[in-house]
Amino acid sequence: MESYLETRYETIKSSVHGMADKVVEAVLAAEKSFETRDVVAAQGVVDSDVVINETERRLDKELFAFEALTAPHASDLRFIVASVRIVKDLERIGDHAVNIAEMAIRANEIDSDKKSITPLTAQIAKAATSMFTQAVAAFHNNDYDAAMAVLVLDSHVDALCIQIEKEIIAKVSGAPEAAEALLITLLAGREWERIADLATNIAEEIVFILKSWDIKHNHYENPEEFA
Amino acid sequence: MNNESAKIETRDLNLFYGTTQALKSVSLSVQEREVTALIGPSGCGKSTWLRCLNRMNEMIPGVSINGGVLLDGVDIYGKSVDAVEVRKRIGMIFQKSNPFPQSIFENIAYGMRLQGINKHADLHVIVERSLRRAALWDEVKDVLKKSALALSGGQQQRLCIARALAVEPSVLLMDEPASALDPLSTSKIEDLICELKESCTIVIVTHNMQQAARVSDKTAFFFEGELIEFGATDILFTAPTKRKTEDYITGRFG
Ligand SMILES: Nc1ncnc2c1ncn2[C@@H]1O[C@H](COP(=O)(O)OP(=O)(O)O)[C@@H](O)[C@H]1O
Numbered sequence: 001m002e003s004y005l006e007t008r009y010e011t012i013k014s015s016v017h018g019m020a021d022k023v024v025e026a027v028l029a030a031e032k033s034f035e036t037r038d039v040v041a042a043q044g045v046v047d048s049d050v051v052i053n054e055t056e057r058r059l060d061k062e063l064f065a066f067e068a069l070t071a072p073h074a075s076d077l078r079f080i081v082a083s084v085r086i087v088k089d090l091e092r093i094g095d096h097a098v099n100i101a102e103m104a105i106r107a108n109e110i111d112s113d114k115k116s117i118t119p120l121t122a123q124i125a126k127a128a129t130s131m132f133t134q135a136v137a138a139f140h141n142n143d144y145d146a147a148m149a150v151l152v153l154d155s156h157v158d159a160l161c162i163q164i165e166k167e168i169i170a171k172v173s174g175a176p177e178a179a180e181a182l183l184i185t186l187l188a189g190r191e192w193e194r195i196a197d198l199a200t201n202i203a204e205e206i207v208f209i210l211k212s213w214d215i216k217h218n219h220y221e222n223p224e225e226f227a
Numbered sequence: 228m229n230n231e232s233a234k235i236e237t238r239d240l241n242l243f244y245g246t247t248q249a250l251k252s253v254s255l256s257v258q259e260r261e262v263t264a265l266i267g268p269s270g271c272g273k274s275t276w277l278r279c280l281n282r283m284n285e286m287i288p289g290v291s292i293n294g295g296v297l298l299d300g301v302d303i304y305g306k307s308v309d310a311v312e313v314r315k316r317i318g319m320i321f322q323k324s325n326p327f328p329q330s331i332f333e334n335i336a337y338g339m340r341l342q343g344i345n346k347h348a349d350l351h352v353i354v355e356r357s358l359r360r361a362a363l364w365d366e367v368k369d370v371l372k373k374s375a376l377a378l379s380g381g382q383q384q385r386l387c388i389a390r391a392l393a394v395e396p397s398v399l400l401m402d403e404p405a406s407a408l409d410p411l412s413t414s415k416i417e418d419l420i421c422e423l424k425e426s427c428t429i430v431i432v433t434h435n436m437q438q439a440a441r442v443s444d445k446t447a448f449f450f451e452g453e454l455i456e457f458g459a460t461d462i463l464f465t466a467p468t469k470r471k472t473e474d475y476i477t478g479r480f481g
């Protein structure tokens with residue numbers, strides 16, 4: 001039989017997981033809207049942000065109360081502490097998805113034939129999205145290996161971001177009339193880089209929940225595992 | 228876990244009540260001037276282990292003990308060691324406070340008289356010092372002649388602590404000292420524990436995990452007579468290494 005406390009713990013856990021799923025939806029929609037200039041999908045991302053924001057506020061309150069009222073220990077405690085941080089990262093990711101969606105709407109107005117989109121744009125969007133969805137899947141499945149696998153992808157996204165910047169700078173001098181659209185592409189690349197970075201944070205939090213290790217900022221300090 | 232600098236230590240300690248084994252090869256060392264908390268489900272052997280530290284189990288018929296119990300490196304079950312001497316150096320506080328049905332003053336003075344201290348002035352010095360150390364002096368200094376039984380539960384418990392402190396023990400064993408007390412009295416006992424560890428080594432059995440987390444430096448988790456895990460309290464409560472510990476402290480037992 002599940003105890004009262006376990007039920008309560010499972011409830012809050014599924015709320016945090018639920019928020020992660022909502023943000024995954026927003027990110028997937030943002031990716032699609034930018035690639036295809038789907039303004040309806042883009043507007044959907046913008047509109048759903050308020051729900052994500054409210055969920056953050058509600059979960060802040062619930063996590064805080066859970067901590068105060070049940071005094072959790074060990075993995076329960078680590079889950080609660082990490083979730084406070086994960087919820088914050090999720091909300092930020094939601095904001096970046098909104099930024100990308102707004103850029104999609106603006107880009108559609110000034111560059112409807114998608115001249116400013118390059119293969120690299122699609123690549124970075126895909127890479128960052130998949131890092132984030134993998135991190136959320138690892139969260140759902142308590143999957144340490146999957147969380148660790150997310151971490152190694154971050155440098156790839158960083159490299160893509162730099163490549164995009166170079167590409168755009170080169171293009172702008174040849175086509176000053178397309179400057180705004182090109183700039184949007186560059187800025188969108190930055191947004192994806194931020195999302196990938198926050199996905200990395202989430203993966204690190206999962207490692208903390210599962211193993212109690214703080215591996216942030218490349219502190220792979222557990223000897224048995226990382227030596 | 229054997230340690231040269233341990234204040235008190237058991238090595239492969241086994242204890243049987245008749246044929247029932249209540250402690251299974253428990254090796255655990257308590258460092259000087261630290262608070263060590265013992266946690267674990269009822270009947271796991273916490274009190275039994277605690278009682279071994281001041282030779283209280285040998286008063287129970289049918290008990291057999293083997294293994295070592297060392298106080299400052301000396302086996303307290305050694306032939307040349309007197310159990311009464313051991314109990315003087317290792318005070319004990321129980322869940323149910325047990326003051327004598329006498330005055331507050333006499334509760335502390337009684338043991339001193341047994342030791343041959345009879346001058347009132349000398350006794351008064353000890354009574355005052357002990358009550359101050361037990362954080363009770365200010366509350367009782369004007370009513371020392373009153374019956375100890377008129378004190379509140381929390382005050383009675385602090386009186387028992389004062390009584391234990393009168394003989395200046397170097398180790399204080401506490402078996403659920405606050406489990407019958409209200410939160411305010413409990414927090415006074417907890418404050419007291421934190422003060423006393425400056426001068427005493429303290430081992431506390433508690434059912435209250437938050438209490439163990441609050442007051443102790445190290446925590447030992449017992450289960451079915453075995454020591455399952457022992458370590459720094461902050462680690463044990465955030466990242467225990469044993470499955471059983473994890474299940475117990477997260478309340479997923481059974
Ligand atoms: N005086 C005794 N005689 C026989 N069995 C005892 C006695 N005291 C304790 N026990 C048994 O030893 C085991 C450990 O008890 P105890 O040390 O009191 O556990 P805890 O303090 O962790 O609740 C239990 O199974 C208990 O029933």
Ligand SMILES: [Mg+2]
Pocket residue numbers: 273274275402432
């Ligand atoms: Mg007991």
